[in-house]
Amino acid sequence: MAKSHSTVLAHHFDSIEQQREASSLGMWIFLVTEIMFFGGLFTGYVVYRTIYPGVFAEGSHHLDITLGGINTVVLITSSLTMALAVRSAQMSNRKSLVIFLILTILLGLTFLGIKLVEYGHKFRDHLVPGFGFSYPGPEAGHVELFFVFYFFMTGLHALHMVAGVGVLTILLILAGRGLFSAEYYTPVELAGLYWHFVDIIWIFLFPLLYLIGLHLKGS
Amino acid sequence: MIVDRVEPRENYLNADYGIKSWLLTTDHKRIALLYLVSVTLFFFVGGVFAVLIRLELLTPQGDLVQAETYNKLFTMHGVTMIFFFLIPAIPAVLGNFLVPLMIGARDLAFPRLNLASWYFFILGGLIAIWAILAGGVDTGWTFYTPYSSSYSTTYVAVTILGIFLSGFSSIFTGLNFIVTIHRMRAPGLTWFRLPLFIWSLYATSVIIVLGTPVVAITLLLVAVERILRVGIFDPALGGDPLLFQHLFWFYSHPAVYIMVLPAMGVISELVATFSRKNIFGYRFVAFASVAIAVLGFLVWAHHMFVAGLSVYGAMIFSFLSYFVAVPSAIKVFNWTATLYKGSISYQTPMLYAFGFIGLFTIGGVTGLFLASLGIDVHVTDTYFVVAHFHYIMVGGTIMAYLGGLHYWWPKISGRMYPEGWAKLGALVIFIGFNLTFFPQFVLGYLGMPRRYYAYPDEFQVLNVMSSAGASILGVGYLLPMIYLIWSMRYGPRASSNPWPATGLEWRTPSPPPTENFKETPVVTWEPYEFRPREEMEVIGKLNINDESG
Ligand code: HEM
Ligand SMILES: [Cu+2]
Numbered sequence: 001m002a003k004s005h006s007t008v009l010a011h012h013f014d015s016i017e018q019q020r021e022a023s024s025l026g027m028w029i030f031l032v033t034e035i036m037f038f039g040g041l042f043t044g045y046v047v048y049r050t051i052y053p054g055v056f057a058e059g060s061h062h063l064d065i066t067l068g069g070i071n072t073v074v075l076i077t078s079s080l081t082m083a084l085a086v087r088s089a090q091m092s093n094r095k096s097l098v099i100f101l102i103l104t105i106l107l108g109l110t111f112l113g114i115k116l117v118e119y120g121h122k123f124r125d126h127l128v129p130g131f132g133f134s135y136p137g138p139e140a141g142h143v144e145l146f147f148v149f150y151f152f153m154t155g156l157h158a159l160h161m162v163a164g165v166g167v168l169t170i171l172l173i174l175a176g177r178g179l180f181s182a183e184y185y186t187p188v189e190l191a192g193l194y195w196h197f198v199d200i201i202w203i204f205l206f207p208l209l210y211l212i213g214l215h216l217k218g219s
Numbered sequence: 220m221i222v223d224r225v226e227p228r229e230n231y232l233n234a235d236y237g238i239k240s241w242l243l244t245t246d247h248k249r250i251a252l253l254y255l256v257s258v259t260l261f262f263f264v265g266g267v268f269a270v271l272i273r274l275e276l277l278t279p280q281g282d283l284v285q286a287e288t289y290n291k292l293f294t295m296h297g298v299t300m301i302f303f304f305l306i307p308a309i310p311a312v313l314g315n316f317l318v319p320l321m322i323g324a325r326d327l328a329f330p331r332l333n334l335a336s337w338y339f340f341i342l343g344g345l346i347a348i349w350a351i352l353a354g355g356v357d358t359g360w361t362f363y364t365p366y367s368s369s370y371s372t373t374y375v376a377v378t379i380l381g382i383f384l385s386g387f388s389s390i391f392t393g394l395n396f397i398v399t400i401h402r403m404r405a406p407g408l409t410w411f412r413l414p415l416f417i418w419s420l421y422a423t424s425v426i427i428v429l430g431t432p433v434v435a436i437t438l439l440l441v442a443v444e445r446i447l448r449v450g451i452f453d454p455a456l457g458g459d460p461l462l463f464q465h466l467f468w469f470y471s472h473p474a475v476y477i478m479v480l481p482a483m484g485v486i487s488e489l490v491a492t493f494s495r496k497n498i499f500g501y502r503f504v505a506f507a508s509v510a511i512a513v514l515g516f517l518v519w520a521h522h523m524f525v526a527g528l529s530v531y532g533a534m535i536f537s538f539l540s541y542f543v544a545v546p547s548a549i550k551v552f553n554w555t556a557t558l559y560k561g562s563i564s565y566q567t568p569m570l571y572a573f574g575f576i577g578l579f580t581i582g583g584v585t586g587l588f589l590a591s592l593g594i595d596v597h598v599t600d601t602y603f604v605v606a607h608f609h610y611i612m613v614g615g616t617i618m619a620y621l622g623g624l625h626y627w628w629p630k631i632s633g634r635m636y637p638e639g640w641a642k643l644g645a646l647v648i649f650i651g652f653n654l655t656f657f658p659q660f661v662l663g664y665l666g667m668p669r670r671y672y673a674y675p676d677e678f679q680v681l682n683v684m685s686s687a688g689a690s691i692l693g694v695g696y697l698l699p700m701i702y703l704i705w706s707m708r709y710g711p712r713a714s715s716n717p718w719p720a721t722g723l724e725w726r727t728p729s730p731p732p733t734e735n736f737k738e739t740p741v742v743t744w745e746p747y748e749f750r751p752r753e754e755m756e757v758i759g760k761l762n763i764n765d766e767s768g
Contacts, residue, residue, distance in 0.1 A: 010330075011325070011326075011734075012324065012325035012326035012327075012328075012330065012403075013403075014739070018402060018403070021402050022328040022329075022398050022399075022401075022402040022403065025397075025398045025401055025402060026328060026329060026394060026395075026398045029394045029397055029398065029428055030394060032428060032429070033390055033394070033428050033429075033431070033432045034432070036428075036429055036430075036431075036432040036433050037432035037433070037435065037436050038436075039432075039433065040432065040433040040436035040437055040466055041436055043462075043466065044440070044451070044462060044466070047459065047462055048459070051459070129447055129449040130446070130447025130448060130449055131447075133449075141450055141456055141457035142457045144449055144450065144457070145449070145450055145451065145456075145457050145458065148443070148447075148449045148450075148451060152440070152443065
């Protein structure tokens with residue numbers, strides 16, 4: 001039994017290679033469960049959007065496309081800095097790894113900040129379901145349904161961002177201590193996968209929620 | 220059976236002492252025991268509700284409890300049994316213990332995640348119990364909307380939180396199994412050399428990973444609708460109740476296979492060992508597990524024939540439902556073919572396996588009745604359905620669980636159980652089971668609806684039979700609990716391979732050391748290759764190890 005003396009090798013694995021493969025397969029399966037998780041929501045959304053296309057478009061008009069658009073750009077940029085962070089780890093470049101991790105975290109926080117501003121606007125306009133929701137017009141119930149999905153989906157997405165920022169902060173501390181190198185960068189790589197996944201969810205959410213009303217003139 | 224005396228040596232049970240060494244363990248074998256204790260407790264809780272239900276149904280009038288209480292009883296019975304006993308029982312107890320041992324690994328791929336899964340399970344279970352103590356739930360284990368989301372005044376959201384958390388525990392276990400089976404097999408252990416139990420757990424894990432998140436999000440939406448009073452599934456508020464049923468059954472039909480596939484895996488092991496033959500059509504049985512996992516996702520709407528599905532939709536789902544019976548039938552056929560001309564020994568685990576095959580066949584055939592549209596419309600929501608799913612789940616899954624527990628007990632505890640008592644227990648359970656649930660087929664066929672606390676007088680005889688059977692069944696379940704605990708202390712010590720079986724788990728001492736194998740085994744033989752002389756040599760060698768270790 002070839003047991004390496006490396007400190008990062010857990011006792012029940014035979015080699016770093018095996019450990020790396022196991023972690024990355026685990027991450028992919030975790031992402032599959034995430035897809036199914038969001039998939040249930042997307043299904044519900046699509047069903048109601050098909051039943052009430054006009055109302056959903058109307059609800060969509062009340063979202064701030066500018067802020068949503070800025071956030072999309074912010075998130076795509078963060079995907080780039082994350083990819084660069086992984087690359088820095090692979091090249092054993094500790095300094096640039098730290099810099100790119102910090103940039104990614106900052107971009108993530110920016111996204112969350114803008115999201116919070118948006119939520120604040122909705123609160124002010126009484127568009128938060130369950131918290132004094134009020135909407136003039138005959139279809140108020142269905143507009144509320146739209147906002148249920150809006151808050152549930154973007155809220156869940158934001159929660160994933162918060163978790164991601166937390167993970168990246170831990171990685172940042174470990175990176176500062178010099179844990180990662182070309183020999184061992186699995187955690188950075190896996191966090192990267194997760195981050196990209198969360199970004200991709202947003203890439204679906206943005207058109208579904210913000211843009212569906214563009215071509216339909218709501219009343 | 221070879222029983223030998225060995226000196227005390229270090230194993231996973233005595234490697235470390237104290238409650239902390241158990242609660243913080245990352246050893247898959249110890250976590251399996253944590254699960255064993257906890258699912259047994261939940262089984263007991265669910266059983267108490269079953270007793271109360273059967274007591275109420277002893278007489279035609281509702282004289283023991285009121286309708287609302289009865290609704291809570293069958294709901295909490297169903298919730299506890301399904302989510303906190305049947306789903307975790309075989310994977311989390313036997314699977315956790317055996318997956319690494321059977322594939323020659325030192326542990327599961329993510330030991331800490333495994334421990335976390337137990338904590339999620341316990342947390343979810345405690346929350347569910349809290350809901351029960353606070354006043355219970357009355358929606359039925361299916362939580363149909365809009366009743367559950369808008370009208371019920373009971374502890375729906377709390378119960379849902381409990382189930383939600385325990386769902387994460389299954390997801391963690393499933394993820395761990397898939398990665399472990401993919402990446403940590405011993406050298407030479409190719410996919411087609413894997414024990415069939417491993418194949419079945421692999422397929423089960425795939426279902427868990429794909430299905431559980433969907434039911435988790437669905438139940439979460441019900442809770443949101445309840446708490447915020449917004450319309451998602453309640454038609455009065457603009458929602459769609461059928462959407463709930465689609466999402467719910469997308470998980471919950473496959474969930475019946477989460478319960479029964481691992482059971483089938485156990486049966487394959489038992490049948491091979493106690494007839495001393497390779498499983499007839501090994502590859503067919505392995506692929507049948509995968510086929511069940513795939514097809515299981517295509518038939519959910521057969522639970523919705525009377526819920527307002529379009530006629531064409533119903534016909535398609537009826538047709539597809541017949542398909543999913545095919546892989547199950549393949550398995551039954553192959554077990555029977557394996558038994559044919561095998562040298563069968565009628566030891567306790569084998570008795571359970573026979574029980575499984577018989578009861579599962581009855582349950583499965585009545586499932587075909589239910590899958591055919593016309594009959595389903597007649598018997599839906601009657602005791603016919605209750606009998607059907609108890610034959611599958613109690614007759615199938617629990618028989619296999621107990622069979623497996625007896626079969627691997629020497630490995631788990633290092634001790635043999637008293638064979639005479641064990642045989643008696645198996646017999647009592649079999650008799651009690653049939654007396655309890657067979658009359659329910661008749662009741663359902665005659666038109667007794669389920670979920671009512673009172674019934675017309677003419678149904679009383681059959682109901683009394685059923686309640687009498689339930690008390691016998693209860694005694695049957697207590698027996699193993701008593702003598703297994705007894706055997707932990709007083710049973711004769713078990714050798715490493717008491718049956719003699721072929722799997723890797725039998726090539727390490729009983730109970731195994733913490734690291735499972737002193738040396739990573741190298742597999743050069745096919746699965747279930749029974750070659751008596753070589754086997755004895757292997758066992759002989761291991762015994763020498765036992766004493767020197
Ligand atoms: C020990 C003897 C048992 C008896 C006497 C018993 C009795 C019953 C009865 C009478 C019902 C029907 C309630 C109704 O629909 O009106 C029921 C429902 C149910 N039982 Fe059992 N049961 C037993 C064991 C089990 C076990 C061991 C499990 C699972 C491990 C189980 C799972 C269920 C489920 C899931 C339901 C459906 C609950 C619902 O309709 O919401 N039962 N049981
Ligand atoms: Cu089904």
